[in-house]
Amino acid sequence: xxxxxxxxxxxxxxxxxxxxxxxxxxxxxxxxxxxxxxxxxxxxxxxxxxxxxxxxxxxxxxxxxxxxxxxxxxxxxxxxxxxxxxxxxxxxxxxxxxxxxxxxxxxxxxxxxxxxxxxxxxxxxxxxxxxxxxxxxxxxxxxxxxxxxxxxxxxxxxxxxxxxxxxxxxxxxxxxxxxxxxxxxxxxxxxxxxxxxxxxxxxxxxxxxxxxxxxxxxxxxxxxxxxxxxxxxxxxxxxxxxxxxxxxxxxxxxxxxxxxxxx
Numbered sequence: 001x002x003x004x005x006x007x008x009x010x011x012x013x014x015x016x017x018x019x020x021x022x023x024x025x026x027x028x029x030x031x032x033x034x035x036x037x038x039x040x041x042x043x044x045x046x047x048x049x050x051x052x053x054x055x056x057x058x059x060x061x062x063x064x065x066x067x068x069x070x071x072x073x074x075x076x077x078x079x080x081x082x083x084x085x086x087x088x089x090x091x092x093x094x095x096x097x098x099x100x101x102x103x104x105x106x107x108x109x110x111x112x113x114x115x116x117x118x119x120x121x122x123x124x125x126x127x128x129x130x131x132x133x134x135x136x137x138x139x140x141x142x143x144x145x146x147x148x149x150x151x152x153x154x155x156x157x158x159x160x161x162x163x164x165x166x167x168x169x170x171x172x173x174x175x176x177x178x179x180x181x182x183x184x185x186x187x188x189x190x191x192x193x194x195x196x197x198x199x200x201x202x203x204x205x206x207x208x209x210x211x212x213x214x215x216x217x218x219x220x221x222x223x224x225x226x227x228x229x230x231x232x233x234x235x236x237x238x239x240x241x242x243x244x245x246x247x248x249x250x251x252x253x254x255x256x257x258x259x260x261x262x263x
Contacts, residue, residue, distance in 0.1 A: 011039035078113020085112065085121070089145040092127045097145060103231045104147045115152055122153040122161070124172035129165035141165050147227060148176040171217075176224050184221035186214045 007024050014022040014036035024034050026041040033042045053059045069076065082105070086097070098104075112121050125143030133140065143149050151172055153161075167173040167181075169191045174183040188196065188210065196209040 007034065007039045010034070011036045074113035075109070076113075078109035078111070081112040081115075081121070082109040086145055089123075089127050093142050095142065100231060100235075101146060103234055107147050107227065108145075108150060111147070111150055111152065118155060119152050120155050120158055121150050122158045124149050124151050124170070125165060126161075126163040128163060129173075130163045131165045143173075148224065178221055184217045184224075186217055188213060 010022050010024055011034065014020075019036055021033050021042070022036055023031060024041075026032050026034075026044065029041060029043045034040060035042060035045070051058075052062055090096075115121050123143040123145065125141055127143050127145075128139055129141040129143060130137050131140035132138070161170075164170075165173060169189055171183045171185075171189070174181060174185075176183050178184045178186075180187070192213060196206050196213075199209045200206050
């Protein structure tokens with residue numbers, strides 16, 4: 001029991017000193033190296049891992065375990081996929097996350113975790129979006145890694161879109177509002193009117209198609225507006241708490257100053 005306590009104390013001291021390892025006595029390996037992060041014998045840990053993957057069968061059993069855990073645990077799957085996507089966004093853009101990213105993140109991770117087979121979570125406005133300026137292909141926009149800019153998209157469609165930026169025809173690349181030119185603007189685009197006309201030729205009245213488009217946009221707008229309301233409510237709570245802390249700190253400083261003057 002004493003040795004365990006000593007190793008824990010040694011691990012804490014090593015971490016405080018910024019060291020990743022320290023030396024201690026192991027029943028199996030004598031004086032040897034330990035990890036300061038978990039007070040584990042490095043040699044014992046290596047031997048345990050080697051035994052776990054000693055044979056192809058053992059390796060496959062371990063891999064199958066992690067694959068099953070990844071598939072069945074949507075929360076964990078969402079965290080892994082979203083973390084990877086966030087790192088890629090930072091690398092590709094060289095930018096920092098939006099200020100509300102922390103409030104969006106749980107919902108974003110759920111979107112990644114529940115993404116269906118054959119689909120993938122796409123940045124509607126690409127991370128680095130290109131367009132033509134004076135006949136030259138130039139970077140024209142940077143799509144944020146936030147809930148408003150993420151959508152579950154068929155893989156084939158995402159591959160076709162690539163880095164194109166065309167808000168005139170792609171609603172998802174517009175600002176998330178109901179106003180003219182917004183993502184949820186009920187006025188159909190030229191492309192949508194073409195589809196309405198095509199449906200009409202196949203027997204679907206234009207009124208039915210336009211009503212379906214309007215209802216779909218209204219439904220999408222409600223979902224996003226509910227999310228915004230929740231985020232704004234959370235921000236108000238955080239702001240109020242932060243303001244209370246600041247006022248409390250300021251009051252304490254004033255009280256200390258008055259005490260010093262009285263002294």
